[in-house]
Amino acid sequence: MRVGILTGGGDCPGLNAVIRAVTKSLIRHGQCEVLGIEDGFQGLMEPLPRVQALDWQRVSGILHVGGTILGTSNSANPLRDAATLAQVGRNLAALNLDVVVVIGGDGTMSLAHGVAQATGVHCVGVPKTIDNDIAHCERSFGFDTAVTTAAEALRRLESTASSHHRVMIVETMGRHAGWLALEAGLAGAADVILLPEIDYDIEAVAAHCRAREQRQRYTIICMGEGAKARGAALTVREQVAGSPDPVRLGGVGHVLRMQLQPLLASEVRTTVLGHLQRGGDPTPFDRVLATRFGHHAAQLVVQRRFGQMATLQHGRIGSVPMAEVANVQRTVARGHELVTMARDIGVCLGD
Amino acid sequence: MRVGILTGGGDCPGLNAVIRAVTKSLIRHGQCEVLGIEDGFQGLMEPLPRVQALDWQRVSGILHVGGTILGTSNSANPLRDAATLAQVGRNLAALNLDVVVVIGGDGTMSLAHGVAQATGVHCVGVPKTIDNDIAHCERSFGFDTAVTTAAEALRRLESTASSHHRVMIVETMGRHAGWLALEAGLAGAADVILLPEIDYDIEAVAAHCRAREQRQRYTIICMGEGAKARGAALTVREQVAGSPDPVRLGGVGHVLRMQLQPLLASEVRTTVLGHLQRGGDPTPFDRVLATRFGHHAAQLVVQRRFGQMATLQHGRIGSVPMAEVANVQRTVARGHELVTMARDIGVCLGD
Amino acid sequence: MRVGILTGGGDCPGLNAVIRAVTKSLIRHGQCEVLGIEDGFQGLMEPLPRVQALDWQRVSGILHVGGTILGTSNSANPLRDAATLAQVGRNLAALNLDVVVVIGGDGTMSLAHGVAQATGVHCVGVPKTIDNDIAHCERSFGFDTAVTTAAEALRRLESTASSHHRVMIVETMGRHAGWLALEAGLAGAADVILLPEIDYDIEAVAAHCRAREQRQRYTIICMGEGAKARGAALTVREQVAGSPDPVRLGGVGHVLRMQLQPLLASEVRTTVLGHLQRGGDPTPFDRVLATRFGHHAAQLVVQRRFGQMATLQHGRIGSVPMAEVANVQRTVARGHELVTMARDIGVCLGD
Amino acid sequence: MRVGILTGGGDCPGLNAVIRAVTKSLIRHGQCEVLGIEDGFQGLMEPLPRVQALDWQRVSGILHVGGTILGTSNSANPLRDAATLAQVGRNLAALNLDVVVVIGGDGTMSLAHGVAQATGVHCVGVPKTIDNDIAHCERSFGFDTAVTTAAEALRRLESTASSHHRVMIVETMGRHAGWLALEAGLAGAADVILLPEIDYDIEAVAAHCRAREQRQRYTIICMGEGAKARGAALTVREQVAGSPDPVRLGGVGHVLRMQLQPLLASEVRTTVLGHLQRGGDPTPFDRVLATRFGHHAAQLVVQRRFGQMATLQHGRIGSVPMAEVANVQRTVARGHELVTMARDIGVCLGD
Known part of the structure; x- marks a missing residue:
């Protein structure tokens, strides 16, 4: 299988740990070739796609390094017009990718969903948010570091x-x-x-x-x-x-x-x-969590469970359809355990 | 209510955060007086009990401090003989304690269970282990720091x-x-x-x-x-x-x-x-987790749910009977997600 | 001897290490009583002076703690008018202080110099600046932390x-x-x-x-x-x-x-x-440097070398007259070794 | 000029900062080519020398990284016998090196001195010691980190x-x-x-x-x-x-x-x-100090002040003849300021 990986949206501690885990898991599984797409969807929107081969050595030593070795982009929108989308399609075809592992927030998941529907490429998602606000995911990597x-x-x-x-x-x-x-x-x-x-x-x-x-x-x-x-x-x-x-x-x-x-x-x-x-290096907690998400995404790929995003629910790694998380946010309920606890130990919540 | 708190067994980052959360929660709840028992069960085994009053100011500023302000003991065994147990009973009676919040590992829980049965004092437990191996508790405070x-x-x-x-x-x-x-x-x-x-x-x-x-x-x-x-x-x-x-x-x-x-x-x-x-100061993760355990223990106290120990299961704070965790250990199964993941990313497990 | 200590101006990591070293050195020397003056000169400007006794136990455990246990003030000016200055004089007399160890920047040194001249109290100085810009002092505590x-x-x-x-x-x-x-x-x-x-x-x-x-x-x-x-x-x-x-x-x-x-x-x-x-805890380097400054200030006190400020010059602890540093600043010369070095390794200095 | 760099003896935080500063300074100076010799003198003792070209990009991003990108060796002794020394001489000739920057402790300086005398190669030294015990150097990089x-x-x-x-x-x-x-x-x-x-x-x-x-x-x-x-x-x-x-x-x-x-x-x-x-990353203090040593060594090279080792004395960067530091150690005098200070604040020195 030929698998692409891209990181989209704002950077987040642990992105490299995900890239490493996806790549190592796929290489160990065998019969996989892994390509890193540069600067998020931007790397697919240009006349020539910008990619780099990801092998064992390339992803060694990056577990604890902040940022993303692939680069990212906040503004690249592959759905902005028909010409762009067509270019993305041509690039995906030229790269001959079977599936793209998309690491990003709800906006990026939404774009990935759109690209998948328009071009037929398969996608697998990994949630990324400093704010810990992606639906169906009780704890995302990078949050502990923040x-x-x-x-x-x-x-x-x-x-x-x-x-x-x-x-x-x-x-x-x-x-x-x-x-x-x-x-x-x-x-x-x-x-x-x-x-x-x-x-x-x-x-x-x-x-x-x-x-x-x-x-x-x-x-x-x-x-x-x-x-x-x-x-x-x-x-x-x-x-x-x-x-x-x-x-x-x-x-x-x-x-x-x-x-x-x-x-x-x-x-x-x-x-x-x-x-x-x-910024900064991910905490050990986030290094392990990001590795778990990346490892699970690789399993989704080899099991051909496309359209799924890795999640953490009730303390366990699992997955949900990417469409379910696009543009939905998880916010703090007024009666959440932590809010009640804060009040009970004397913290003022401003109300 | 008069509530005692003691920390038993080896020290662990986050003990002070638990002590603070129990104390602040009980004080805010009202009608509670909180006493810290010194050096674990040792503070109850001597001719005169060693205790200190815990008020709001005493437990302020200790959230992030390693160790335990109450002291602890690895070796104090209140059940070692009848005379010792009788002394503990007299001290508990003299202190007029309604309930003791016991923060400790499976050994300490076992002792607390024995003391409760012999003396009639009520207990509530908070699990403490660097090794993260207490039954029915998927993550204990101090582990992230270690x-x-x-x-x-x-x-x-x-x-x-x-x-x-x-x-x-x-x-x-x-x-x-x-x-x-x-x-x-x-x-x-x-x-x-x-x-x-x-x-x-x-x-x-x-x-x-x-x-x-x-x-x-x-x-x-x-x-x-x-x-x-x-x-x-x-x-x-x-x-x-x-x-x-x-x-x-x-x-x-x-x-x-x-x-x-x-x-x-x-x-x-x-x-x-x-x-x-x-040693050392607890990580922010452990400060929050220890606070959650302490807050829940205070709730168990005020709800008179005695004999229960706070736990974290499936990502949620809850409780189990203390008797269920005494002398039982949670170990790593060969097929645990993290073990499989380690192998899949190329780590040698030695077998 | 009765010795007062005050911290003036903005806070700085290492202030507590200085307070600890001055106090411990004077107590070990013998025949000294140490008083901490609260909130800088403010503690001397009020109708009743605000002070606290500093003994061995009070200054134990503060070596690595940021901020100042005595409090400080940016705005308190004992020279602002005759009435204030008279009040400071009365308070110093009431406290029966032989000498005040003043920990502060060039502004605080200047005020101390003025108070000393007006009231006859003896002063010894310890330089404090995050900016490392006090004259005759090549490295001040707090700078390494910043x-x-x-x-x-x-x-x-x-x-x-x-x-x-x-x-x-x-x-x-x-x-x-x-x-x-x-x-x-x-x-x-x-x-x-x-x-x-x-x-x-x-x-x-x-x-x-x-x-x-x-x-x-x-x-x-x-x-x-x-x-x-x-x-x-x-x-x-x-x-x-x-x-x-x-x-x-x-x-x-x-x-x-x-x-x-x-x-x-x-x-x-x-x-x-x-x-x-x-803010924050001083680095180990600053803990040692602040201790050296505090220890030297205590020596200046017991040797009755009043009007001197501890300094670090050519890698050695020594002292200079406080008057020499008041309102003088040490700035970066264009030809300073570090500037030349920065250019030589390719850093742009903007010119 | 063709300049070699090697790191010898135990590793030490800041080695990469020295390598970076030497390399960048020489490249910016112009007309210099820089070669990294691998694993200390070992890289010169084998039938084929092991070296890597050091250019701007190779030494970027290593300032804060612990260890040495060149590798080191504790045991390699170029003087152990005539055949080895002859091989080192042939390799130096083959590499056409004008000068070697040797980063190491007193043992490595001693070896460098011997190699220089036997083969005629020029050397410049940079002191390296976790123990801060090299003669004529009041503070060596890596010490602050340790x-x-x-x-x-x-x-x-x-x-x-x-x-x-x-x-x-x-x-x-x-x-x-x-x-x-x-x-x-x-x-x-x-x-x-x-x-x-x-x-x-x-x-x-x-x-x-x-x-x-x-x-x-x-x-x-x-x-x-x-x-x-x-x-x-x-x-x-x-x-x-x-x-x-x-x-x-x-x-x-x-x-x-x-x-x-x-x-x-x-x-x-x-x-x-x-x-x-x-191990570990050098502190900011050590990053600056190591950069200063490396920059000064580059100046010694371009000024052809061979046989000199960079030092820090009285707070200033300078140099001394390498021969003066070989096999001499700087120890703590019983009357040193820090020893006296330790006693004065109540520390027991064991005597």
Whole structure:
């Protein structure tokens, strides 16, 4: 079999571990040739496809390396017009690929589904998201690394917060789902955790900070970038996207600072973690999880279970149809165990 | 309610996170007073019980701190004789405790069960094991930290192995269960993983190393301390325990070195991780998991579901009767997904 | 002798190590009582002084902890008016302090000098600066930690830069001195390093990025917050300070992005490290260096060498008069060994 | 010019940073071709020399990578007999090398000096030692990384020591010089530090532990592998080397345990860090320092200052004749600032 692999969308710690596991599993299985497609779908959209042969040596030593050796693209859309799609089809035919293992988020799964239907190429999916928000997948690789990075940042900022008696706001990723802010906040001992799923009442947040001003004298706030104040029609991010000067904005954490500062005696400061959360080497947990996803994807390939995406459900690796996850998101329910737990140990959820 | 907490057996990263979550949850619930019992059951076996009050401030700032603020004991046995048990009973009565939250391994659970039956005190359990081998619990806190420590050691030793073209053996904990060696080996890209559950054939291990001598020129072996050569009646550890000079032995990894060196051209070296795996600050993953266990134990207390131990099964927190886990171990099945995966990506399991 | 200790200005990793070393050295020397003054000079400016006794146990276990157990203040100015200064004098008299060990930057040294002259209290100084820019001190504690944090951030962002073929800008601290940007850039393998001391030519920076677009396909830029474009009358920071909406600005790295994006084909992204650089636990190097400074300050106290500040010069601990360092800064000379070296290994300095 | 580079002796974090800096500096200087010699002098002793071309791309991305991309050898001795030396001479002639940059310890410098005299090849040296014991060099790259590894191990073991009220012994590298044990002990808050340079009195060590048993209830001992008890004719290491069964010995830390356990009530445990100290990625400090050494070596090459070795003295990079450092060691003087400081803050030095 000739198998292509591509990584699409934003990079994520553990991509190389998946590439390695897919490749090694297929080579050990035998009768497989593996090709890496460069820069996501972009590598299939150009007049000549850009690919590299993946053999045992090429994928050795990359288990713990962040990023993707194949490159990726956020913007490449193979479905953008008929000519592009036709080019993709010609390239797939020229490469003589039986199946493409697509590693990406819900957007990439959606594109893969479309390409498969239009060109007849077979696909197998591996979910990739820093935000841990892909449907039917309770934990995706890269998430533990992002939680670790954000939790360590929270701890690091606690030194300054407690020394200067300040309120420190840390903005994490998470436009639509608050998993990262929630777990990082719990792991980093945040006093306030604000999620996109639970609109915050600025007075409730301020009251919590003021209560702490009396005793602990500092407060750590962990805020997902999609969080918004109650009653606000748009998230801050959406407001900014429509403003004339979005580039000047450092991040929504700065907006919370503007809201909060007038209500408090302590100084309020903001740190936006941004790309630090995506980069870096995967944690050992993510290396194992990414290897499991990659290994399972290789099994889907050799068992010809096309159109399936590897998942983790109830602690077990399995698979679901790719179509089921395209453009669906897993968000934090208000009654989720972790939310209840956060409240029970005294964390303010902003409501 | 008056609630005692004790930590028994070997220390483990995340104990303080459990203590914090139990205490904060009970205080927030209201009408609870929390007492920390010092040095495990030892604190109940002396003429005067050794305890400390646990309030909100005492358990703040300990989430990420390794070890246990209460102290622990490996050897204290409240059931060792009638006088000791009677003393424990008097102390429990004097402290007027309604329930004791016992954080420990299968041995500690067994002791707690015995004490509960003899004295009538209620108990609630929280599983603790670096080895991840407690029955009915698919992942215990502290394990991720130990895997991380061991996997980083494997990576670190790879520098030297590849520069000097050596075979490096790393001995991890795990007398009866190979989970730690298995996950650390997978996360640290070990070439050979030897588990207590799969006796190794020294010739098979040597053959794998020799094949690598030709191409990669170095080999990393990750070995659980309970691993033994096929046909050996006793594990190396057991042999050593019966030998006249056990103290001189640095660890069973040194024995594998003696077996392997004559069969290879490369130099073979051993590193025994030992206590490094138990110590240190818990990873963010373990901080969250330990908090979940502690929070659930507090719920078991307030719901008066005594005799239950918190568990993680199928990705969810729940509980099982403590009696079911006492002296039962969860070991690695030969057909476990991770074992199959390891073989499929080219790892030698020694058989 | 009765000795006070205070920490002033921004917090810095290693402050607790200094406090510990001063205290332990004085206690071991004998006949010394040590008092910690809270929140810098603020603790002396209030109607009742805020202090805490420092004994052996209080300073045990803090060697590796970030921040300062005494608290600090950026804004407290004991010289702001006659009444304040008189209050400080009364408090010093009431506390019956023979000498105050002042741990702070050039601003704090200047205040200490003023307080000493006005009140007659003796002072001994310990230099503190994340920026490593105190005169007569070639390496201050906290700097190695900040370099480590920033260098790790550069590495982390390289994953994303290379996967997405982007230009990544990292803004470090350093308003007037570029030491942090320089060493972090060297340690983090930055391709471009921009310092406050060397105005950059945006075209030169763009040309370097474009040359890399052809081959390596990504560029990492490390930029001190005080860097400015050649010909600009004001640094970006100064411009912003005078603008009507400074709070919206995420940092000067965003301005470089705006300048650079139109000149390049690759996407340009910015990360502002901000407070992450000040916080966190000190590196082992900084723990030892801070201990040396603290130990030397204690020697200055017992030898009654008042008015001196501990320094590191030519690799040795020594001291200089505090007056010599007040309001003087050590900046990066264009011909400094590290600058020449950076150029010689192909780093673009922007000129 | 044709320039060879080789790395000899044990591996050390930062070797790749030196290789990168030498290579990039020479390429940027122009008119230089750089060849990497494989496995130290071994690559010159075989019938055909083993070398690889080093260009810009080959040395990119290795700054932070542990080990050496060229490989090394502990045992290769080009001076072992006339035939070998003649072969080395023929290979050097065949490769047409003008100069060889030799990165190694005092033994390697000695060999290089001998080869230079016998064959007429020019050499330039870069000092390499985990132990920081090369004469005329106050800080060598790799040392900071080793200190960091050992100090973190000390902290990690403190969790267990304090939870179980134990005495924990950590054995570090350092056969003849105690720099590593000393700085790691200081950075890791060891209570006892034992150096090869100061024979310890087991009673003094035990007395310190007993005093702590009363109050802190645990003790951390950091011990260099060359430390020996007062009055012992041989170090433990030397005794073991002459014993029939050295391979069974886990390390000299185990011997101290045997000496100490009978004198104490607390349990005593030992951890031998071994190869963990050599491996792993260099710290940012070591990346910069190694780059400085490499850059300076390249300058020595282009300035034809042959026979010189790069050094760091009084905080500055410079050079000394290689002959001066061959077989000379820098050890810890009893009156060294750090020793005095250790005593002054209450550390027991064993005497």
